[in-house]
Amino acid sequence: MSLLDVLDVVRAAGPGDVFTGPNLPQWRPRLFGGQVLGQVAVAAGRTVEPGRALHSLHAYFLRPGDPAVPVEFAVERLRDGRSFSSRRVQAVQNGVPILSGIASFQVPAEGLDHAEQAPDVPGPEELTSDAELLADVDHPGARRIASSRPVEIRHVDPPVYLDADPSRSPRQSAWLRVPGPLPDDPLLHRAALAYASDFTVLEPVLRRHGLPWATPGASVASLDHAMWWHREARADEWVLFVGDTPSASGARALATARMFDRAGRLIATVAQEGMVRLPGELLS
Numbered sequence: 001m002s003l004l005d006v007l008d009v010v011r012a013a014g015p016g017d018v019f020t021g022p023n024l025p026q027w028r029p030r031l032f033g034g035q036v037l038g039q040v041a042v043a044a045g046r047t048v049e050p051g052r053a054l055h056s057l058h059a060y061f062l063r064p065g066d067p068a069v070p071v072e073f074a075v076e077r078l079r080d081g082r083s084f085s086s087r088r089v090q091a092v093q094n095g096v097p098i099l100s101g102i103a104s105f106q107v108p109a110e111g112l113d114h115a116e117q118a119p120d121v122p123g124p125e126e127l128t129s130d131a132e133l134l135a136d137v138d139h140p141g142a143r144r145i146a147s148s149r150p151v152e153i154r155h156v157d158p159p160v161y162l163d164a165d166p167s168r169s170p171r172q173s174a175w176l177r178v179p180g181p182l183p184d185d186p187l188l189h190r191a192a193l194a195y196a197s198d199f200t201v202l203e204p205v206l207r208r209h210g211l212p213w214a215t216p217g218a219s220v221a222s223l224d225h226a227m228w229w230h231r232e233a234r235a236d237e238w239v240l241f242v243g244d245t246p247s248a249s250g251a252r253a254l255a256t257a258r259m260f261d262r263a264g265r266l267i268a269t270v271a272q273e274g275m276v277r278l279p280g281e282l283l284s
Helices: 003-007 033-045 140-147 186-197 203-208
Strands: 017-021 053-061 071-080 084-093 096-106 152-155 171-177 219-229 239-249 252-260 266-277
Touching (some): 017 033, 033 084, 033 186, 186 219, 186 239, 186 252, 203 252, 203 266
Antiparallel strands (some): 053 096, 053 219, 084 096, 152 171, 239 252, 252 266
């Protein structure tokens, strides 16, 4: 099953705006949050008048999703104005919500235009993919990344899957893309970027504290996710994901990121708060 198959949510029979979507296989017993974000974007977009582009999505992760159970997406039409449309979406499994989100769509308009510039970093052609770096690692997560993850990632800074970053930098950059061409549907590309945005967004938190993903006893989970799309871009072309972390406290950490296309245009901004729990000896 491909990412395209999963994002192509299907309208359910009966009244109301209800859609269902399958799940990509997971190595962990819970759904990847980015998948649900992307599906929410598509479900909401399929209830909006053509020509209105998704420009923001705000979501709370309420419960871990079950990879063995299809997700149902119930869309509520909150408002359709002259320029903006708003939708609330509940992602439901077994009768209870696992995610609640609101998406907003806008008619194209002229206005002020400025943007932060992309940092000067090596291009993806100069870097090694995470799949190649982890190809010989005997771990289910590493095997998943090496063989079938639907987003290719190439870290500019050394990844922190297995080893900590001794510099303890609060910032990192990585290139990402969906390998293979996607259809020319702007909503689909924005949904795929939402999917991809959840992979490395919290990594600067671990990097800042000298911790790898493989830290024994560590528990990291997304609590909420916000994303703003500024300009059109394709998810099947390289996107630079530049992240940082302004704060961590109370077993929660905030991470933000900017997404740039190959021309250096700012195409999207992401913010996520995550739960980060560690064994007591690592907090001393």
